[in-house]
Amino acid sequence: MLETRSEPASLPQVDAEALHRMMEEVSIFGGGPGGAMTRLTLSREDKAARDWLANWLKNSGLRLETDPMGNMYGFLDWAGPDAPLVMSGSHLDSQPNGGRFDGAYGVISACAAIDAIRKHVAAAGVTPKANYCIVNWTNEEGARFQPSLLGSGVNASELTLDFALARKDGDGISVRQALDDIGYAGTSGPVIPDALIELHIEGSAELEKKGMRFAVFNRFWGNVKYRLVFIGRQAHTGPTPMAERHDALLAAAYLIAELKGFADQAGIDLHTSCGRLEVYPNSPNVVPGEAVMFIELRSAKPDVLAWAEAQLKEKADLCAKKADVGFEVRSIDRRRAGNMDEGLVALAQDTAAGFGLETLLLDTIGGHDAVSMTAVSPAVVIAVPSVGGVIHHPTEFTTPEDRLLGAEILSAMLWKFCLNGNILKTMD
Structure with a gap:
């Protein structure tokens, strides 16, 4: 044995x-x-x-x-x-x-x-x-x-x-x-x-x-899971001036940092993540035209989840404007606590x-x-x-x-x- x-x-x-x-x-x-x-x-x-x-x-x-x-x-x-x-x-x-x-x-x-x-x-x-x-x-x-x-x-x-x-x-x-x-x-x-x-x-x-x-x-x-997409404009990373870029991945980077901020603010009752990121066309010398984020918000408290989701909506809009791109939500999945x-x-x-x-x-x-x-x-x-x-x-x-x-x-x-x-x- x-x-x-x-x-x-x-x-x-x-x-x-x-x-x-x-x-x-x-x-x-x-x-x-x-x-x-x-x-x-x-x-x-x-x-x-x-x-x-x-x-x-x-x-x-x-x-x-x-x-x-x-x-x-x-x-x-x-x-x-x-x-x-x-x-x-x-x-x-x-x-x-x-x-x-x-x-x-x-x-x-x-x-x-x-x-x-x-x-x-x-x-x-x-x-x-x-x-x-x-x-x-x-x-x-x-x-x-x-x-x-x-x-x-x-x-x-x-x-x-x-x-x-x-x-x-x-x-x-x-x-x-x-x-x-x-x-x-x-x-x-x-x-x-x-x-x-x-x-x-x-x-x-x-x-x-x-x-x-x-x-x-x-x-x-419980959790709330968003598939959120920033939509920019594909361009060459060489000749395209920085001020004229519409970088979808940049907006996603801004929002990823914001997600960590949500958890810092809420404390131990909230977990946040972007565990998957799909970038298009995903080429080293192309400004990304699209960035798909798989975002998770997790909490045992419905009020905390509601607060985090409201923050997500607000910050997604701000990040899109900061990077001069658009965004859309393609799916939302929810699981109860x-x-x-x-x-x-x-x-x-x-x-x-x-x-x-x-x-x-x-x-x-x-x-x-x-x-x-x-x-x-x-x-x-x-x-x-x-x-x-x-x-x-x-x-x-x-x-x-x-x-x-x-x-x-x-x-x-x-x-x-x-x-x-x-x-x-x-x-x-």
Whole structure:
């Protein structure tokens, strides 16, 4: 064994060797030097990872369904149609040049946890009182298609299917086309579980700083995302006098500095960024005629977000005038702030205590599919440490010991539903 187990013997035993092996197998698809991962949603690399998951589900006796968004659902139907359905999983897509644990670890851990429960039921002769579903959501990252959380957003009816399928990447390929290209456009309907537990790496360093090993995200931030475009006039950088230039990129530079100023003024309650900038024609000796900014404003407080958005509108106009260019807003995406399910938060704390661990309660500033699903189901995100707090980077890493711990706590939480049915009803 690679690690020393700490859980009570009465719980399902997660196979550590299988957990780590599966993680390595999935990491091949889109993996590169130094741990880098580029597995953009609905790409050939994503298809390979999806095929791997589909084979695992079928070989493990789970029923595979895929919906029109390409969301993959592996059902363990063993407790009857009236039993509660408990879902766990995450996403297999990654950021470009990202890490290999963000998302994929949650899918693999769900597989390992359900496998442990199946074997424990068979060995103990227990009659299961809950059905299970392992999920792989489409386009959680929002790297190729915007907005993020597309698959879970459609499943939770926060986005329409037509809207999501019509999203296009930078090459003009739509979600609908990409799904058809890799053969993952399904026909099943929405899946609304009685509970959803998503396991993730923390993505910050709070656990590490406090010397702790387990966290629950009990609150999630909202955001506003703008695709804002400054429109200038393309010209030669040599003969065109400085005073006669209409430089779209200059206006974007002004606004990027202003975004930092918003956060400085608002303090810890606001995060701002321009994480992507598309410049046209993007030639060294051409004054940019267009600069497309992908702007994010994030806060847990609606009034702070409203203030920041008002500031954005005001400063965008001022920056355009300063650079003598025009601007337009091509899209706006919004995600609400809110809280995770209190019953599932309490269940996570109680389960961790059974492992002798204290639970750190955190906000999640980044989005997770469980955030979308809070609109229709009790949902929670649980987390284990990220070394150095690194995420969305090739050096993203969670130790094998902490990966096993997360899978064990997930399995123990799911096991309580197996023994007792929908325990959330008794916690109301």
